[in-house]
Amino acid sequence: MFSLLRSMWITFLHGFHKRDTIQYPEEKVKLTTRWRGRIVLTRDPDMGERCVGCYLCAAACPVDCISLQATEDENGRRYPEFFRINFSRCIFCGFCEEACPTTAIQLIPDFEMGEYNRQNLVYEKKDLLIDGQGKYPGYNYYKVAGVATGVKGKGEGDQERPPVDTKSLIP
Amino acid sequence: MATIYIDNVPYEVTAGKNLLEACLTLGFDLPYFCWHPAMGSIGACRQCAVKVYRDENDKTGKLFMSCMEQVRDNLHISIADMEAKEFRAHVIGWLMTNHPHDCAVCDEGGSCHLQDMTVMTGHNYRQYRFDKKTYVNQYLGPFLNHEMNRCIQCYRCVRYYKDYAGGKDLDVFAAHNHLYFGRHEDGVLESEFSGNLAEVCPTGVFTDKTLKQHYTRKWDLTTAPSVCHHCSLGCNIVAGERYGSLRNITNRYNGEVNGYFLCDRGRFGYEYVNSLSRIRKSLIRTQLPEATDKYKALQAAASAIKAGRVIGIGSPRASVESNFVLRTLVGENNFHHGVSDVEHDLAELALRILRTGAARTPSLKEVEKADAVFILGEDLTNTAPMLALAVRQSVRQQPLLEQVSKANIPVWQDAAVRALVQTEKGPLFIAASTNTKLDELATATFFDSPDAIARLGFAVAHFIHEESPNVNGLTEQEEALAQQIAMTLLAAENPLIISGTFSGSDRVLRASANIANALCAKEKAAGLVLTLPECNSMGLAMLGGHKLESAFEAVLNGYADTIVILENDLYRRAGTERVKQLFAAAKQVVVLDHLHHATTEQAHILLAAGAFAEADGTLVNNEGRAQRFYQVYPTTEDIQESWRWLFEIGTIVAHDQIIQWESFEDLQKAMAKEIPPLQGVLATAPPADFRMAGQKIPRAPHRFSGRTAMLANINVSEPKPPEDPDNPMTYTMEGYRGQPPSSMIPFFWAPGWNSAQATNKYQQEVGGPLRGGDPGVRLIEPDPIPEEIFSMAVPQNFQPLPDHLFILPLYHIFGSEELSAKSPAVAERIPKPYVAINSDDALRLKLEEGQSLSFSIEGIAYELPVKLNSTIPSGTAGLPIGLPAIAYTELPAWAILNKQIQWKQQHQTTF
Secondary structure, eight states: OHHHHHHHHHHHHHTTSOOOOOOTTTSOOOOOTTOOOSEEEOBOTTSOBOOOOOOHHHHHOTTOOEEEEEEEOTTOOEEEEEEEEETTTOOOOOHHHHHOTTSOEEEOSOOOOOOSSGGGGEEOHHHHBOSSOTTSTTOOHHHHSSOOSSSSOTTOSTTEEEEOOTTOOOO | OEEEEETTEEEEEOTTSBHHHHHHHTTOOOOOSSOBTTTBBOOOSOOSEEEEESSTTOOSOEEEEGGGSBOOTTEEEESSOHHHHHHHHHHHHHHTTSOOSOGGGOTTTTSOHHHHHHHHHTOOSOOOOSOEEEOOOOOOOSSEEEOGGGOOOOOHHHIIIIIITOOSSOEEESOGGGOEEEOSSSOOOOOTTGGGHHHHSSSSSEEEHHHHTTOOOGGGOEEEEEEOOSSTTOOEEEEEEETTEEEEEEEOOBTTTTBTOOOHHHHHGGGGGGOTTBOOSOEETTSOGGGOOHHHHHHHHHHHHHHSOEEEEOOTTSOHHHHHHHHHHHOGGGEEOSSOHHHHHHHHHHHHHHHHSSSBOOOHHHHHTOSEEEEESOOHHHHSHHHHHHHHHHTTHHHIIIIIHHTTOOTTBHHHHHHHHTTOOOOEEEEESSOOGGGGGOSEEEEOOHHHHHHHHHHHHHHHOTTSOOOOSOOHHHHHHHHHHHHHHHHOSSEEEEEESTTOOHHHHHHHHHHHHHHHHTTOOOEEEEEOSSTTHHHHHHHOOBOHHHHHHHHHTTSOOEEEEESOOGGGTSOHHHHHHHHHHOSEEEEEESBOOHHHHTOSEEEEBOOGGGOOEEEEOTTOEEEEEOOOSOOOTTOBOHHHHHHHHHHHTTOTTGGGOOSHHHHHHHHHHHSGGGGGGGGSSOOTTOOBTTBOEESSOTTOOOTTTTTTTTOSSOOOOOOOTTSSEESSSOSOOSOOOGGGOOOOOBTTBOSGGGGGGGBSSTTSOBTTOOSOEEOOOOOSSOOOOOOOOOOOOOOOOTTEEEEEEEOOTTTSSTTGGGSHHHHTTOOOOOEEEEHHHHHHTTOOTTOEEEEEETTEEEEEEEEEESSSOTTEEEEEOSOTTSOOOOSSEEEEEOHHHHHHHSOOOOO
């Protein structure tokens, strides 16, 4: 009997608490920057595509919902020919972001992706690529990689010595 | 056998091997770089260190490089010892100080030995804070990409390229920490085996440039075991597909056939499968392409066959199954070989020699072990490339047997062995029409016309065995050479005779058979290798059938009016005029092929056949080894295997035999029953209902990605995975995870071993046969009671004719083979058309290098730039055969020189 009354009393007191429910969509949800929502592809500081088509995101994806094809421009810079995410399968685990060596793929705090037609949940590169660096500004993979791809010449990257002169005898 | 103790546990291992091989064979994961099972140890990379103890009481031990240490009985070692482990991790750490941050854009990533070894040793953070060394890359041709920054200086590339494959133009330059592995200047790598660098290099310095055009990681490829279709040797390959296109070819280890290596034609000749000239849809001449579908085409073909008097023309580049169904459909008497009559006769002769002769035909592995080789009339590097590579190893055999075993050095001690042997070579004799790439290894060479080569061969046979016919009128020099060859062959343990069909002369074949039979009569374990024109020439010869000429006769004389042509371009098999007549006379032409060419242009009904990666089938190589190749990826409904088209046509026309078959296996069984020599085909692969632990074998590795996205652009609901009724493999990653039977290994992978080096885990013993035996079934064994009849057909010596040139065929590894020549990378390497003539003849004809020579063969006029050649015999000329720009004619043949044009070319002086 007592416990019954106590439960009713506690429930009554909840009526004076601050509301957890928000009036969505009139009122927007506050999300932290590391919230794992919609996936985007970002660009490096000089606005080149960050994605180098290494396939690590696709390999890491537990539901195999990422598919892409790498290709190269005339300088040998690699980029995805197509990049497709099937969001109807995506579980927003963020493994792709963790796997990405170039910080190209990022999960952003946005979940408003509902569609009436499931086919519309298939995002292609044009739907994914944004004109910005996203959460990790300043990183340019091709500056630290060894390959010369038009971004820099051989030996001109960060932490690189000029190319070896094979004809030199100096130690 | 010896007992060794690894971390105090006793193991039985083969004595005489090195410790690294022993540990890997036992299944231990021990990292290594510079060692390679085919190339031995040099102890350069210091990566495979283990602790070796003096005896069981020794607790301190010393670090040893396991690849340099021979297995001894009662040896105590430790792999898990902390000091050894730290040492190995440090070595990787040092190698990584300059290794670039490239994995994401490196084509080796995911199948990289360096990645695997780094993970294996546990090194994960770079501690070196300073700048990285960089290098400028080189252009190395259409096959390989060069990225020197990634080099870890293990020397494997130069050891493979120079020491193993005999290349001259790749080396190591500069000194100390500036080592540079490349060419002396930018340029195309000359070796025909350069593609193996992509697999030999433990990291991404040399990578497959054709794969780069459509890059896919190893884990994303759907792969299936296949067999190379570009020459008669039948090297085993793994073909990989992604998004419906063929992406790359890698080596599939077969201890008996190709071992660890492939030639560049086999590795890079695959791209024709993706080419724009593929036939992707069946066509009927009288209907619009849009109005035609598979069933309409089938109906049309069936009614054509039902109505007409049909002949079938088979193909040496189609599987035995496809040829057999055609043979069944049109009837045995109406089945013709789609090869030139010379090739037809030579292939049949080769088969007869191997069947009735006393000599066994060895596998490529056994060729490497031969200690005296005599090549008659073959330019192996261009006609059977991997055989040339095997011969290169065989010249090392005699010094290995004599000097190295005496000096008590194990053969895997590569640096010591090479230092001891120096340039010493075993006997190799080459008789060919012109110089070949193997000449540099030869004890003696002999350049002359095929008849003269045959005469030399007959003379050798006579010197070995007096019952073999004598040759009259040899010069003193020739006699001395024949004597020398005969003596050398008799002195050898495993003498080997190599000949083949490429000289276009049956006498050369007969001469080589005589030598082999003579050696066998002298109780020598002689081997006889005969090369054949194409990948399934042997299978076609075993099936039996009429000549192409009789097909022409039948149609032109009105005995037949409907032709079914299987995967064949007749314009490459007979003279253009003749083929035109054939097509003009035929009422209905049904062509099954995968590429558009001149013959498909003539088809009334064109059926889209699957290329090798889209078909199941069996090929019989020059050794008589039947090998199964598997479909790599599912095709659209419009493309299917040739045998399935013919099978379905047979069902529609209610052919009494074909209608009883239900599956691929029924077809194979019917074939084995009808042609008993092909019985072995049934044993080449497990049946379609074969299961391991109740499961099929997956074609895709377990990390295969993108399954729910790759087709989502077409429809977000994933389709049911396609099924394969012909074999026990799935197209997906689902299935048995362990090691499949050796004949159906779709990819080499083991936990911790993602690169091609995982092959170690599939072998009974490192470098030995695959578990369960190497795949393939030999269909030809020598006659136990050989007829031992020597051929008496000694030819007369070649006599030049005035105003004529005897045109000999010359082959090119890139260009002479039909399919690979249509792959862009190989096409870049095809030589320009030319005609090679003797320098003296050129002087006589007043021709200089590059000037054009006009001649006609059988009414076909040629005008080609001259290439001077000092070795080709006077009175003959060499014409590259099969090149896309040179019209087909049957060679060897006499050519009439066109005088008029020559006169015009002469320098004119005006006063």
